[in-house]
Amino acid sequence: xxxxxxxxxxxxxxxxxxxxSSIGYRARGLAxxxxxxxxxxPSAFVSSSACCCSRPHSEGAGERVMKSExxxxxxxxxxxxxxxxxxxxxxxxxxxxxxAIARFQRLLGKRVVFITGTDEHGEKIAAAAEASGRNxxxxxxxxxxxxxxxxxxxxxxxxxxxxxxxxxxNASLSYGSNYLHIAYDxxxxxxxxxxxxxxxxxxxxxxxxxxxxxxxxxGLYCVNCEEYKDEKELLExxxxxxxxxxxxxxxxxNYFFALSKYQKTLEDYLTxxxxxxxxxxxxxxxQGWIKNGLRDFSISRSSVEWGIPxxxxxxxxxxxxxxxxLGYVSALLEEGEQTNLEQAVCSGWPASLHLIGKxxxxxxxxxxxxxxxxxxxxxxxxxxxxxxxxxxxxxMGKSLGNTLEPKDLVxxxxxxxxxxFFLREVEFGNDGDYSEDRFINTVNAHLANTIGNLLNxxxxxxxxxxxxxxxxxxxxxxxxxxxxxxxxxxxxxAKYHYENLSLSSACESILDIANAGNLYMDERAPWSxxxxxxxxxxxxxxxxxxxxxxxxxxxxxxxxxxxIMRIIATALSPITPSLCSRIYSQLGFSKEQFEAVTWDDTxxxxxxxxxxMAEPKPVFARIENIKEVDVKNEVVRNKNKDKKKASRQQGxxxx
Ligand code: MSP
Numbered sequence: 001x002x003x004x005x006x007x008x009x010x011x012x013x014x015x016x017x018x019x020x021s022s023i024g025y026r027a028r029g030l031a032x033x034x035x036x037x038x039x040x041x042p043s044a045f046v047s048s049s050a051c052c053c054s055r056p057h058s059e060g061a062g063e064r065v066m067k068s069e070x071x072x073x074x075x076x077x078x079x080x081x082x083x084x085x086x087x088x089x090x091x092x093x094x095x096x097x098x099x100a101i102a103r104f105q106r107l108l109g110k111r112v113v114f115i116t117g118t119d120e121h122g123e124k125i126a127a128a129a130e131a132s133g134r135n136x137x138x139x140x141x142x143x144x145x146x147x148x149x150x151x152x153x154x155x156x157x158x159x160x161x162x163x164x165x166x167x168x169x170n171a172s173l174s175y176g177s178n179y180l181h182i183a184y185d186x187x188x189x190x191x192x193x194x195x196x197x198x199x200x201x202x203x204x205x206x207x208x209x210x211x212x213x214x215x216x217x218x219g220l221y222c223v224n225c226e227e228y229k230d231e232k233e234l235l236e237x238x239x240x241x242x243x244x245x246x247x248x249x250x251x252x253x254n255y256f257f258a259l260s261k262y263q264k265t266l267e268d269y270l271t272x273x274x275x276x277x278x279x280x281x282x283x284x285x286x287q288g289w290i291k292n293g294l295r296d297f298s299i300s301r302s303s304v305e306w307g308i309p310x311x312x313x314x315x316x317x318x319x320x321x322x323x324x325x326l327g328y329v330s331a332l333l334e335e336g337e338q339t340n341l342e343q344a345v346c347s348g349w350p351a352s353l354h355l356i357g358k359x360x361x362x363x364x365x366x367x368x369x370x371x372x373x374x375x376x377x378x379x380x381x382x383x384x385x386x387x388x389x390x391x392x393x394x395x396m397g398k399s400l401g402n403t404l405e406p407k408d409l410v411x412x413x414x415x416x417x418x419x420x421f422f423l424r425e426v427e428f429g430n431d432g433d434y435s436e437d438r439f440i441n442t443v444n445a446h447l448a449n450t451i452g453n454l455l456n457x458x459x460x461x462x463x464x465x466x467x468x469x470x471x472x473x474x475x476x477x478x479x480x481x482x483x484x485x486x487x488x489x490x491x492x493x494a495k496y497h498y499e500n501l502s503l504s505s506a507c508e509s510i511l512d513i514a515n516a517g518n519l520y521m522d523e524r525a526p527w528s529x530x531x532x533x534x535x536x537x538x539x540x541x542x543x544x545x546x547x548x549x550x551x552x553x554x555x556x557x558x559x560x561x562x563x564i565m566r567i568i569a570t571a572l573s574p575i576t577p578s579l580c581s582r583i584y585s586q587l588g589f590s591k592e593q594f595e596a597v598t599w600d601d602t603x604x605x606x607x608x609x610x611x612x613m614a615e616p617k618p619v620f621a622r623i624e625n626i627k628e629v630d631v632k633n634e635v636v637r638n639k640n641k642d643k644k645k646a647s648r649q650q651g652x653x654x655x
Contacts, residue, residue, distance in 0.1 A: 004042055006229040008098075028287040060606050066262050070264060074110040076102055076353040079360060080119040080190060080327045083143035084128035087150050088403035089422075089434070090357070090396045092180060095151060096419050097503060098355045103574035104498045107599040113348050115331040116151065117188035118144040122226055122320035126306035136306045137219035137335070144189055150407060152181035169271050176205050177590035180406065181577050190324050197339040198330035199323050200311050204298075204522050205341070205375040224399045225359075226320045228298070242359060243399040254298035257322070262370035269369070274475045275382060277365050278501065279429040282358065282385045286365045294366065295623060329377075341377075350353045350378040359395075361385040384501055387431035388649070396434075402618065404434060413623055416576040417443040423575050424507040427610070440625045447579060450514045451568060452620040454521065455586060458561045459616035461526060466555055468613040474563035475605035479558040483520055484604050487564055491602045503575070510571045517564045526554045562587060563607045569594075570601045588612050 004368045078098045081091050095116060097330075102114040119125075120140040129623040188195060206212055219228040222240040229240060229247050267290050270276060270283065300316040301307065305319030332347035333339060356364050361383070369379040388395040391402045409418045421439050424446070425433025462468055478484040490513045497506035536641035569583035573594075584594040588611050 014110055056113075069336040071110055072101075073113050073348045074105045074353075075113045075115065075332070075348045075351040076105075076355060077114075077331075077351055078116040079356050080117040080188065081147060082124060082398075083118050083120050083140050083147075084124050085398040086143055087406060088396065088398060089406045089409065090403065091147075092150065092406040092418075093422055093426075094357060094386065095182055095184075096180060096422060099180075099184070100423055100503055100574040101353070101355070101498075101501065102185075102347055103183065103577065106236060107570075107597070109598055113186060113332065114184045115186045115188060115328060115351075116147075116182070116184045116329060117186070117327055118147055118190065119309040119320065119324040119327070120189055120191045121317070123217070123301070123304045124223055124226060124320075126304065127223070129306075140189070144316065144626045146550050148187060149185075150410075151184060152179055158649070172571060179415065180410060180419065183577075186331040188327045190327050192330070194333050194339045195330040196308050197309050198333075198341060198344060199318060199326045199634055201341050201503055202326050202329075202371075202375050203311055203318060203322070206371065208255065209376070211261065211374040211376050212255050212299070213258065214437075215254065215256050215298075216251065217254050217256075218249070218251040220277075221250045222247045239578055242395065243397075245399065250303075251400050252298070252302050254302065255300040255313075255316065256296045257299045257367075257371065258365065259294045259296050259370050262373060263290060264368060265373065266290050266294070266366065271435070276369075276379070278359075278382055278384045282429075284366075284522075286361065289362060289366060297367065309542075321363050321367065322371070325363065325371065328380075345377065351380040352382065354380055356383065356385055356473075358385040375381055375553055384429075386428055387426070387489050389426065390431055390433045393433065396417040413439070413443065414578075416579040416620070417447065417623065420447060420507070420576050420579075423503045424511075426504065428501055428503045437625065440623045443620075444510055444622050444625075446647075447576070447617075447620040448622040450511060450518060451565075451579075451583075451617055454561065455516050455565045455583060456516055456519070456616055458558055458565070459586060459613050461554075461556050462562070462613055463616055465560070466552070468615075469551075469563070470559050470607060470609055470611045470613070471555045472559050473560050473605070473609050474566075477559040477563070478604060481560065483560065485515070486516060486604070487567060488604065490516070490520050491567060491571060495599065495602075498574070507572070507575055510568055513564055513568050513571075517561050517568075520557075521561060526557045559607060562613070563604065566606050567602050567604070570597050573597065579620055586614050586617065586619060600626065 018313055038161065071466045076098055078094045081087065098114060098116070102112045105112045118140070120136075124384050125140065126136055129136040131171055132139055203212070217228070220231060220241060222245070224243040224245060225240060228250070231238070234247060235241055235244070239245060240247055267287070268375050270287055270290070277286050288543065296317075299319045299322040300310050300313075302316050304317050307320065310318055311317040317604070328351055329344045329349055330343065332344045332349060334347065337343050338349075346401060348574065350623065354364050354368075365385075372379050389404070391404065394400060394402055396403050404576070406418065417439070421442055422432070425442055459468070462470075490509050494506045494509040497503070497509060565583055566587055569580040569587075573580040580608060581591065581594045584597075589606070
């Protein structure tokens with residue numbers, strides 16, 4: 001991937017300067033000694049001696065053998081976002097998806113460690129700080145905070161403290177309570193001192209393993225990608241295809257990581273672990289890169305001050321990617337714990353899932369596993385590369401300036417609508433274009449009509465005719481009813497899709513339950529039965545048996561619909577947590593009861609006789625489509641004009 005030439009210079013006494021030929025020789029040796037590079041090894045450090053799966057390791061690395069104490073944890077990560085600018089919808093997208101997956105795993109009863117954070121070093125960030133007139137530290141504090149605020153509500157006291165510390169600037173203040181309900185567990189900043197310690201220790205391990213050497217380097221650099229580029233992948237005038245900005249020619253004396261040494265190992269690993277990269281079409285891409293030959297890449301910068309100093313050479317700083325990727329490990333350290341790799345690894349490494357955008361796949365699926373192997377650490381279980389949110393077909397991004405402001409969307413439409421739209425309408429893994437009309441139409445149709453109205457009209461009927469109380473257990477109501485079986489099947493389908501990260505399909509299956517519920521209601525038409533029941537009871541007291549019968553049938557139907565609403569609210573809670581909490585509360589449950597739900601609660605039978613429903617209130621307010629309203633107003637205005645004109649003409653005639 002790195003373009004240009006690595007020109008070998010003299011050793012600095014730190015790294016072994018190895019000609020590529022000798023690296024190649026050692027790589028062959030290493031590849032043959034690493035046939036057991038297996039996934040799901042409970043030992044997160046790779047060791048030749050006592051690892052449970054006897055996985056050999058590259059020399060010098062992973063002398064200690066540790067079993068992760070918290071093996072059961074599902075550890076998932078978002079990328080650590082660059083703090084050159086506040087979050088945009090593209091960065092919010094990965095985080096929303098990760099949050100939905102984390103919530104689903106929690107529903108399954110897993111201990112989840114959901115890691116997110118900010119990537120704060122490097123040239124790009126230093127330049128952004130300078131442009132904003134702040135020193136890098138202040139700049140990073142401010143922007144990092146704007147991510148935290150968008151993800152999760154910060155309480156009033158925090159806001160006051162932040163204002164006092166002048167950490168919050170006006171733009172972030174306007175987030176107010178408009179946040180995306182991201183329930184992350186760890187927020188790592190690459191400027192945290194614990195992170196710096198981990199990076200340095202990791203660097204030293206890789207160095208001791210003989211995988212770092214010093215060389216001169218010349219090539220074309222894209223500052224936005226923070227990456228040297230191959231000339232053949234560039235557009236006219238050496239423009240980066242992603243950022244459409246010219247790359248600059250750089251010549252530096254850097255430290256290099258011997259990636260080429262891991263070529264065969266990675267090739268073999270991907271062949272035997274095809275699930276390591278998902279979706280599968282991205283695996284082909286990664287295999288293609290490796291097949292084309294892996295080149296060593298430079299992991300330090302002599303021209304960049306804003307970074308972690310290279311151990312024993314403070315004239316160089318560590319390359320942002322060699323620094324940031326380690327955030328996934330350093331994030332695992334608890335407050336007050338010893339700050340070392342061993343401790344971090346024991347707290348949950350390897351990660352179960354790295355969720356990333358397709359533009360940073362190479363870093364995660366090629367560089368990162370090789371780095372980990374070199375340091376004697378296990379590789380993560382899976383890297384999932386999703387597609388881009390586009391606007392007019394172009395990747396939405398800070399560099400191109402065509403972003404969509406998530407805080408504006410949340411302010412106008414609410415977090416549930418934003419979360420639902422992007423997870424339902426963009427097939428996870430592929431690109432997806434945003435349009436406001438589509439946004440409004442989708443959330444109105446699915447959340448306001450199909451789900452919201454069904455609940456509201458059912459609760460209305462129950463209130464009017466049964467004083468909002470359920471007369472039967474839902475399990476009794478559904479006895480012998482085939483409708484229950486189809487709901488069970490749709491729930492199973494939704495679970496399967498969640499497990500396979502097909503979030504859009506999971507939403508679709510859950511919405512199908514609501515569609516089936518609407519159909520059931522329309523076919524059974526309990527409102528007309530209520531009328532008939534009323535009429536027959538009026539006809540004569542002697543017909544009271546009939547009246548009771550009607551009431552019974554109707555009440556059974558209402559219980560059935562309310563039970564599916566409960567199931568929908570459980571199954572959809574990873575996607576729209578706040579809406580689902582409102583549905584639960586309409587069904588007469590407390591906030592605590594909602595917070596305690598698990599996937600088992602998608603089983604039929606949760607609603608019991610005697611449960612009292614809340615006063616019916618719409619759970620999702622329809623969004624006015626301003627354009628449609630404008631068109632309607634225009635029609636009304638024109639009609640009024642026509643009327644006036646007609647009456648003026650009439651007046652003239654009468655006169
Ligand atoms: N700092 C690196 C990641 C380091 S991880 C150890 C970085 N940061 S980023 O802020 O530029 O991008 C973060 C994530 O946002 C990437 O996964 C990227 O794909 C995603 N997105 C940025 N724009 C996007 C869209 N328009 N659409 C979807 N996701 C996109 O890369």
